[in-house]
Amino acid sequence: MKGKQYFIIDFDSTFTKVEALDILAEISLKDDQNKNEGIQKIKDATDKAMAGDLSFRESLTERIKVLKAHRDHLTELIEKLSKQVSKSFHRNGEFISKYKDNIYIVSNGFKDFIVPIVEKYGIHAENVYANEFKYGSSGQIIGFDDDNLLSKNDGKPNQIRKLNLEGEVFVLGDGYTDYEIKKAGLAHKFYAFTENVRRESVLAEADHEAPSLDDFLFSQNLERAHSYPKNRIKVLLLEGIHTHGFEKLKSEEYKVETKPSALTEEELCEAIKGVSILGIRSKTQVTAKVLENANRLLSIGAFCIGTNQIDLEKCLEKGVAVFNAPFSNTRSVVELAIAEIIMLMRNLPDRIMKMHNGIWDKSASGSSEIRGKMLGIVGYGNIGSQLSIIAESLGMQVQFYDIEEKLALGNAKSANSLNDLLATSDIVSLHVDGRASNKWLLDESQFEQMKDGVVLLNLSRGHVVNIDALKKFIDNGKVHGASVDVFPYEPLTNEEPFESPLKGSRNTILTPHVGGSTAEAQVNIADFVPGKIIDYINTGSTSNSVNFPNLTLPILKEAHRFIHIHENHPGILAEINNILADHGINIVGEYLKTNEKIGYVITDIDKNYQDDVIKDLKMINGTIRFRVLY
Numbered sequence: 258m259k260g261k262q263y264f265i266i267d268f269d270s271t272f273t274k275v276e277a278l279d280i281l282a283e284i285s286l287k288d289d290q291n292k293n294e295g296i297q298k299i300k301d302a303t304d305k306a307m308a309g310d311l312s313f314r315e316s317l318t319e320r321i322k323v324l325k326a327h328r329d330h331l332t333e334l335i336e337k338l339s340k341q342v343s344k345s346f347h348r349n350g351e352f353i354s355k356y357k358d359n360i361y362i363v364s365n366g367f368k369d370f371i372v373p374i375v376e377k378y379g380i381h382a383e384n385v386y387a388n389e390f391k392y393g394s395s396g397q398i399i400g401f402d403d404d405n406l407l408s409k410n411d412g413k414p415n416q417i418r419k420l421n422l423e424g425e426v427f428v429l430g431d432g433y434t435d436y437e438i439k440k441a442g443l444a445h446k447f448y449a450f451t452e453n454v455r456r457e458s459v460l461a462e463a464d465h466e467a468p469s470l471d472d473f474l475f476s477q478n479l480e481r482a483h484s485y486p487k488n489r490i491k492v493l494l495l496e497g498i499h500t501h502g503f504e505k506l507k508s509e510e511y512k513v514e515t516k517p518s519a520l521t522e523e524e525l526c527e528a529i530k531g532v533s534i535l536g537i538r539s540k541t542q543v544t545a546k547v548l549e550n551a552n553r554l555l556s557i558g559a560f561c562i563g564t565n566q567i568d569l570e571k572c573l574e575k576g577v578a579v580f581n582a583p584f585s586n587t588r589s590v591v592e593l594a595i596a597e598i599i600m601l602m603r604n605l606p607d608r609i610m611k612m613h614n615g616i617w618d619k620s621a622s623g624s625s626e627i628r629g630k631m632l633g634i635v636g637y638g639n640i641g642s643q644l645s646i647i648a649e650s651l652g653m654q655v656q657f658y659d660i661e662e663k664l665a666l667g668n669a670k671s672a673n674s675l676n677d678l679l680a681t682s683d684i685v686s687l688h689v690d691g692r693a694s695n696k697w698l699l700d701e702s703q704f705e706q707m708k709d710g711v712v713l714l715n716l717s718r719g720h721v722v723n724i725d726a727l728k729k730f731i732d733n734g735k736v737h738g739a740s741v742d743v744f745p746y747e748p749l750t751n752e753e754p755f756e757s758p759l760k761g762s763r764n765t766i767l768t769p770h771v772g773g774s775t776a777e778a779q780v781n782i783a784d785f786v787p788g789k790i791i792d793y794i795n796t797g798s799t800s801n802s803v804n805f806p807n808l809t810l811p812i813l814k815e816a817h818r819f820i821h822i823h824e825n826h827p828g829i830l831a832e833i834n835n836i837l838a839d840h841g842i843n844i845v846g847e848y849l850k851t852n853e854k855i856g857y858v859i860t861d862i863d864k865n866y867q868d869d870v871i872k873d874l875k876m877i878n879g880t881i882r883f884r885v886l887y
């Protein structure tokens with residue numbers, strides 16, 4: 258049992274995100290000609306005092322003089338400040354109300370606006386030590402109570418001394434005057450609070466940094482809103498991931514670092530240490546060796562579609578959940594496919610080339626509308642099915658072939674076989690996935706079955722089409738036109754030359770794997786992947802994970818969530834439940850899913866339990882990882 262603990266908390270830039278007098282200046286000087294100059298003077302005086310460069314009293318006198326404020330302005334000020342309470346104070350209302358008798362707000366600000374704000378969180382008005390305004394006869398603010406200790410230099414230590422606190426005293430604040438309490442020997446620990454501002458001169462004197470109230474509460478093992486402070490979750494984003502992704506993760510309060518390019522295996526082995534979330538695109542290789550060095554890694558976000566660059570098996574063994582963006586660029590691929598179908602049906606690639614060579618060849622030969630033509634889609638997944646809808650809306654007929662049973666959208670029809678589809682389609686568009694068995698899905702014999710004058714599109718994977726066979730059938734005229742965006746071998750960098758037998762072929766569009774490369778897709782990816790990761794960190798939800806069993810979990814309310822990841826042996830669920838029963842724990846909800854390698858068990862329980870249950874759960878043979886969430 259801990260002895261008595263007291264919490265001395267600063268108000269401006271700590272309890273609230275802002276300096277109240279700066280906000281008051283914006284209100285009181287709203288219509289003043291020299292408004293900006295006045296606001297700047299007040300900010301400068303505040304900063305100088307906070308950094309210890311100007312005596313507090315001089316700074317206060319200066320600020321009140323410039324303010325020209327009135328009692329009536331305070332209503333608007335209080336309204337504004339209530340919306341500016343620091344996020345981590347706001348969410349930790351439970352801690353504040355539980356410890357209200359031991360919390361003191363000690364501020365060089367003014368009770369006139371502090372009390373109404375902190376009282377809403379349960380803090381006693383008599384526990385607020387701050388200055389008081391002096392008002393003139395018509396309500397204008399003309400000064401401050403000179404006798405108040407907090408209006409004088411060394412006000413905070415002198416005030417705390419008078420309180421005569423017996424127990425452990427913690428001070429949380431962003432300014433030098435907060436440190437002065439510790440300096441005077443009146444506090445055990447001074448935590449420099451940096452959620453809103455970071456003053457190096459104050460940090461230099463602090464015992465610890467508190468990037469949030471959660472972090473302080475975590476360090477003292479006190480009741481808190483989050484089981485683990487988000488500012489301690491380190492994120493590393495590589496390969497110049499779109500800034501949208503950075504912002505989304507940053508707004509979760511994670512500590513995010515970005516790098517513009519990929520790292521080598523060796524560099525990544527070093528950089529990954531201490532990282533909880535890694536964000537990559539297609540160039541970073543997350544090998545078994547990298548994962549061995551990943552001592553805190555919870556999740557990897559592949560800000561792209563493919564995940565071949567990640568050792569998914571090893572990720573499972575280490576309990577690292579991997580997410581990607583499987584349909585963030587679906588629409589982009591579909592739009593390009595539509596454009597290419599029209600281009601090829603009009604023989605445009607050849608016509609464009611001729612124009613560039615100075616040849617005017619006006620004729621309708623080899624040009625058709627797409628209206629009424631039969632589009633055969635091979636692979637009716639995300640892209641194939643979306644293409645189906647848009648092609649139909651342009652007046653095409655659609656049939657598709659998929660190895661899995663698929664719902665036919667709109668008027669599309671499911672073909673009986675690939676051969677049937679090939680034999681009856683005017684245009685064939687490939688949208689299968691990259692599984693190895695899809696190698697040369699279209700080879701000579703498939704081309705032979707196609708209609709004469711067929712148009713072929715491959716925006717799926719390079720190995721799906723035998724390029725030599727395609728070349729042969731373009732050359733002999735069976736294939737009227739082709740679009741190829743993906744190749745069996747693709748240059749690794751933009752500097753490497755592109756080689757293919759298809760270069761220079763008739764009515765053929767060759768593109769450098771840009772089907773999904775649009776500004777919109779980049780934003781979608783940068784939004785989708787962090788969304789999945791944040792969900793996983795906050796709730797344990799694994800929906801759309803590439804390697805974890807997919808579980809979509811309800812939001813946690815009034816309960817704690819135990820997340821147990823283990824090797825998939827029989828009997829582990831029973832073991833978890835026995836341990837919970839032995840500790841007399843009331844289970845509110847339980848969710849389980851397994852794949853061939855791991856089991857994922859989520860148990861929501863009543864908040865009141867003894868911590869030793871956690872130790873027992875971690876001891877279960879085969880446990881890969883255990884997390885508590887709330």
Ligand code: NAI
Binds near residue numbers: 562583587640659
């Ligand atoms: P998806 O996984 O949603 O759909 C693939 C579909 O193909 C599934 O329904 C599957 O059952 C089916 N399939 C697999 N093998 C088949 C076969 N032999 N015959 C018939 N159906 C088969 O994938 P999504 O998102 O639609 O992507 C499709 C392809 O497009 C993938 O290969 C992907 O890598 C590629 N892609 C290319 C891009 C580019 O920039 N060109 C961008 C995005 C995706």
